[in-house]
Amino acid sequence: xxxxxxxxxxxxxxxxxxxxxxxxxxxxxxxxxxxxxxxxxxxxxxxxxxxxxxxxxxxxxxxxxxxxxxxxxxxxxxxxxxxxxxxxxxxxxxxxxxxxxxxxxxxxxxxxxxxxxxxxxxxxxxxxxxxxxxxxxxxxxxxxxxxx
Amino acid sequence: xxxxxxxxxxxxxxxxxxxxxxxxxxxxxxxxxxxxxxxxxxxxxxxxxxxxxxxxxxxxxxxxxxxxxxxxxxxxxxxxxxxxxxxxxxxxxxxxxxxxxxxxxxxxxxxxxxxxxxxxxxxxxxxxxxxxxxxxxxxxxxxxxxxxxxxxxxxxxxxxxxxxxxxxxxxxxxxxxxxxxxxxxxxxxxxxxxxxxxxxxxxxxxxxxxxxxxxxxxxxxxxxxxxxxxxxxxxxxxxxxxxxxxxxxxxxxxxxxxxxxxxxxxxxxxxxxxxxxxxxxxxxxxxxxxxxxxxxxxxxxxxxxxxxxxxxxxxxxxxxxxxxxxxxxxxxxxxxxxxxxxxxxxxxxxxxxxxxxxxxxxxxxxxxxxxxxxxxxxxxxxxxxxxxxxxxxxxxxxxxxxxxxxxxxxxxxxxxxxxxxxxxxxxxxxxxxxxxxxxxxxxxxxxxxxxxxxxxxxxxxxxxxxxxxxxxxxxxxxx
Numbered sequence: 001x002x003x004x005x006x007x008x009x010x011x012x013x014x015x016x017x018x019x020x021x022x023x024x025x026x027x028x029x030x031x032x033x034x035x036x037x038x039x040x041x042x043x044x045x046x047x048x049x050x051x052x053x054x055x056x057x058x059x060x061x062x063x064x065x066x067x068x069x070x071x072x073x074x075x076x077x078x079x080x081x082x083x084x085x086x087x088x089x090x091x092x093x094x095x096x097x098x099x100x101x102x103x104x105x106x107x108x109x110x111x112x113x114x115x116x117x118x119x120x121x122x123x124x125x126x127x128x129x130x131x132x133x134x135x136x137x138x139x140x141x142x143x144x145x146x147x148x
Numbered sequence: 149x150x151x152x153x154x155x156x157x158x159x160x161x162x163x164x165x166x167x168x169x170x171x172x173x174x175x176x177x178x179x180x181x182x183x184x185x186x187x188x189x190x191x192x193x194x195x196x197x198x199x200x201x202x203x204x205x206x207x208x209x210x211x212x213x214x215x216x217x218x219x220x221x222x223x224x225x226x227x228x229x230x231x232x233x234x235x236x237x238x239x240x241x242x243x244x245x246x247x248x249x250x251x252x253x254x255x256x257x258x259x260x261x262x263x264x265x266x267x268x269x270x271x272x273x274x275x276x277x278x279x280x281x282x283x284x285x286x287x288x289x290x291x292x293x294x295x296x297x298x299x300x301x302x303x304x305x306x307x308x309x310x311x312x313x314x315x316x317x318x319x320x321x322x323x324x325x326x327x328x329x330x331x332x333x334x335x336x337x338x339x340x341x342x343x344x345x346x347x348x349x350x351x352x353x354x355x356x357x358x359x360x361x362x363x364x365x366x367x368x369x370x371x372x373x374x375x376x377x378x379x380x381x382x383x384x385x386x387x388x389x390x391x392x393x394x395x396x397x398x399x400x401x402x403x404x405x406x407x408x409x410x411x412x413x414x415x416x417x418x419x420x421x422x423x424x425x426x427x428x429x430x431x432x433x434x435x436x437x438x439x440x441x442x443x444x445x446x447x448x449x450x451x452x453x454x455x456x457x458x459x460x461x462x463x464x465x466x467x468x469x470x471x472x473x474x475x476x477x478x479x480x481x482x483x484x485x486x487x488x489x490x491x492x493x494x495x496x497x498x499x500x501x502x503x504x505x506x507x508x509x510x511x512x513x514x515x516x517x518x519x520x521x522x523x524x525x526x527x528x529x530x531x532x533x534x535x536x537x538x539x540x541x542x543x544x545x546x547x548x549x550x551x552x553x554x555x556x557x558x559x560x561x562x563x564x565x566x567x568x569x570x571x572x573x574x575x576x577x578x579x580x581x582x583x584x585x586x587x588x589x590x591x592x593x594x595x596x597x598x599x600x601x602x603x604x605x606x607x608x609x610x611x612x613x614x615x616x617x618x619x620x621x622x623x624x625x626x627x
Contacts, residue, residue: 046533056296060303067307071314072536074351074529077390088297091382091406092304095311099387100395113392121389121425 004119005030005045009038010053015081018108019051027115035065047075049118051111052098054082054089063096070097077118079111169247169268171219175261177202177226179216186268189247190215190237204301214238218305221251222298225264228253233298235268238309246302308366308382315356315363321495322488326480330357333477337448338364343438343472344448345423345455348479351527354450357477358419359383361448365417383417389425396430400437407445417446423472424451424458431465438471447472454478482524482531489520492528496535497547508542514549518556521563584619587612591621 006023007030008016016031023029030048032038042048050069054062062080069076080098082089083105090101102110160181163170169186171179179197187194196212202220218236225231230253234246248269256262320331337344338361346354362383384403391399400418407416420426426434438447451458454476455469482489494510501507511519515538524530538551549557586605594600602612616622 056299059299063303063307067310072533074355077387088300090402091384092300092307094384095382096307097385099385099390100399110395113395114390117390117392 003028004115005041005048006051006115007032007038007041007045007048008051008053009033009035010051010081011055015051015053015105015108015111018105019111022108022112024112024116024119026119035061038065042069042073042076046073048077049115050076050078052078052080054080054086054093056086059089063092066093066096066098077114079114081105081111171197171266173202173221173264173266175263177220179219180263189268211238219266221249221264221266222295222301225251225253226261228255228261233295234302235266236302236305304382311359312363312366315359317360317364319495320357320360321491322485323491324480324485324488326478326485327488330477330479333475334361334364337361337475337477340475341444341446342474344475344477345473346448346450346477346479347452347454348450349452349481349527351529352479352481353528354479355385355419355421357479358385358448358450362417365446381416383419385419385421387421388427388430389422393427393430396427397433404445417448420447420449420472422451423449424453424455424464426468428465431468435465435468435471438468482527486520489524489531490516492531493519493535496532497539500536500539506539507545508539509546512546512548515547515552518549518552518560522556522559580619583615584621587616587619587621 003026005028006019008019009032010016011033013031016029020029030041032041038050038052042050052062052065066078066080069078078098079100079102080093082093082101082103084103087103090103093101100110100114163181164183166183167185169189170181170183171186172181174180178199178201180199182194182197184194187197190197192212192215197216197219200213200216203217204220204223215237218238222231222233231251233249233251235249236246239245250267252265252267253261254263254265317331317334320327320334322328322330334357344358344361346357348354366381386396386399386403388396403416403418420434441447449455449472455464455473458464459466459469482492490511493516497508497510519531519534526533534553534556535547537553538547541551542548587601590601590604591598593604598612599609602609605612607615613622
């Protein structure tokens with residue numbers, strides 16, 4: 001129930017390895033190594049959660065990708081993962097559509113928490129915005145207390 | 149012997165006539181001199197720029213102020229450090245054209261900084277042209293010789309310029325009375341710093357409306373024909389559904405801190421997205437913050453339903469509902485304004501025409517009929533996605549019904565043949581499923597402690613255990 005897909009876009013696989021150990025089983029993790037690969041995945045799961053690594057050398061490309069996600073995949077949720085020296089980019093990253101900016105690999109738990117919340121709201125959102133049919137059972141289960 | 153005045157005026161004449169573009173800022177960062185070559189490149193007269201103050205900030209006011217800001221040296225120059233960088237001017241296409249510049253701080257007799265001389269490269273280098281003319285659309289940053297902060301500053305400028313264009317009021321298409329009202333309310337919201345609540349179903353474009361208000365604020369001069377607005381700020385979107393309370397708190401805190409650093413001269417805009425999903429524990433905190441709001445941050449929020457309706461139902465803090473709802477903009481679902489569908493669909497298609505080689509004229513009549521008959525549960529976002537999909541599919545000069553997805557055809561068929569047999573539900577099975585789920589959640593919430601879980605469920609521990617056995621949840625456990 002309430003399965004969420006998390007697409008990770010990063011160059012090394014470090015964040016993915018860390019997240020894989022901590023994410024609940026209801027979250028399926030997809031690793032991508034390029035923006036092209038990420039677009040492909042996103043086309044098949046337009047409401048996915050995305051964790052995108054921010055690198056200074058590719059800042060412009062990544063900001064353009066955030067703007068495109070915001071416009072073409074409005075149901076997706078983007079979390080930007082950056083190194084601790086890149087905190088000054090938080091403002092523009094958030095303005096470009098990211099829901100959260102994490103500037104330390106030590107804060108991996110924040111990604112887990114955001115994805116967990118995403119799974120709680122996903123049925124409600126699917127029902128309201130995607131046009132998919134959601135069963136009565138799912139609707140009622142989504143309204144129960146204490147999260148998923 | 150010639151007088152000092154004559155020498156100075158000759159020097160000025162020489163500086164004015166040299167082919168290298170130069171300009172001079174005084175200690176207040178005001179432009180006190182700019183030569184002909186610089187004016188020619190910028191496309192303005194010296195009189196328009198002289199006396200204007202340069203501010204190192206990213207935003208758009210009236211075009212001449214924006215141009216003066218784009219000439220501002222990096223702030224280290226004001227601390228006496230010589231620096232190199234780029235200055236930019238907007239092109240007719242809305243991009244930025246840049247030139248390399250050397251900034252020389254000039255100390256007076258007592259080492260007090262009295263001004264800055266800026267010397268621009270006489271012509272564009274290939275490197276400058278490459279990255280300057282490109283919109284924010286995928287080219288890599290040319291980092292040398294710029295510092296990281298310079299790159300950030302330039303990208304922020306370009307991002308905000310493009311965002312303002314994308315969210316221009318004219319792009320909110322729709323001929324329904326509801327949309328005409330929305331456009332009027334946006335203008336009203338832009339000239340009043342009151343709280344604005346944007347209400348509508350997910351996918352209807354609530355954030356787009358918020359960003360449009362922000363764009364109208366930044367371009368207030370265009371709308372009201374007034375000049376000199378100082379609202380040149382970013383829009384901080386805080387997702388109340390995505391962020392847990394501690395992250396919400398820290399994120400709002402960091403927006404306030406950033407705003408403090410701008411000395412409160414250019415208050416930011418805070419958008420509380422999905423505020424109807426704000427955790428109950430956070431709601432009184434937001435009331436307190438709104439009551440103080442020392443920096444006068446403009447606050448907008450989005451919700452699926454009017455907050456005052458939620459407050460009446462007891463599911464939202466009444467004070468917060470009232471404070472956030474000074475101006476309520478309601479975006480009706482598409483099904484209630486079908487007359488807007490053709491314009492919206494055409495507008496999305498023309499956006500796609502603008503992006504690439506493929507050019508389509510519009511929609512065939514049968515395709516448009518299908519679009520207008522569909523109920524659009526995913527609202528405008530769903531319509532935009534389907535137009536993108538059909539655009540990619542189309543093989544002629546227009547989108548036909550064959551290019552549209554099957555669900556639109558099924559919806560049209562269903563409208564012709566309404567379902568005759570009602571959907572059934574197996575009550576026993578369903579109640580068992582709900583009970584199982586609730587018990588599992590209670591156990592997770594109480595970290596496996598059955599007494600605590602029983603309390604959460606309002607039943608006794610023995611009864612919880614009996615139900616767990618009956619539902620097959622107690623395998624391998626002893627009471």
